[in-house]
Amino acid sequence: MSPIYEVFRQERKGQPFQHAGSVTAPDESFAEIYAREQYGRRQESVALWLVRRDALTEIGEFPDEFEMKYRRVDGYSIKARLREARERAGTLEQAPGGVGE
């Protein structure tokens, strides 16, 4: 059974590599050719990363037994607090989404 290689591609120089898909190939040299043809032949990538799937470490469990919402970005709304602060500072009307709009 041939190994699977995960392919990441960079669309333009300086941009982050993003997962593009995978190729099944008997070894690295085949994987390189196959990735090049599948993810690069239309000039859609400036670079590719190939990683054997079994070389990746996957973490898939994130327990949150006590629902510590305050650690999440969507844990609580700052909208009301922001409004209060703006009222105190007298800048409510200039604020985006403020009373003036």
Next chain:
Amino acid sequence: MSERADLLLAIADDELVLGWRNSEWTGIAPFLEEDVAFSSIAQNEIGHARALYELVAEELGTTADELAFDRKPEEYRCSPLVELRRLEWARTIARHWLYETADEMRLAALKASDDPEVAGVAAKMDREEAYHRMHAEMWVDRLLSSDEGRARLSEAIDELWPYALGVLDEELRPELRQRAEERLGRKLPEVEPVPRGVHEAELAELWEEMTMVRRSAPAGTQW
């Protein structure tokens, strides 16, 4: 026809017909990744054929399409190696590798041409052919690494060897033999080359298929 047109047309016809033959694997190659890769190589070969036909067309006052599709089968200058219909993977790989090896030598000569247009197209082609060679070499490595693979490749190479010699002009043939023997680690048979200019029966069949649309809607059709 000038010597230049004659030479370029021979290479263009090789690339067109081999591209066509290789594309016969599209959808039925041994596995999906190879299907995509081999089809892409086939498209490249046809792209190379177009670039060369355009150079010749300019000289002859015609078009690439007319050169590619409006000649009679016997007027094509391709080598018999590319005409063979070989729907069997070991032979396909053997032909691919033999052709790419010969083509590299031929392109090296063209890249050194005094004609800047010819040298330019040859250099462009060679940059893509480098990946075709990589693909072919990788398959040869793979086949040579097992007894079964080695046996199947050997059988296919021996069968195609007279055809491979026929791709090149006489003076380049000894070098092709030397390269192939070194790579395969064995002597190749002393045989009479199957030269350019004779055609396999399979070419007429392929020509029927290749020119069918063109013939059914003669020049003037817009896509």
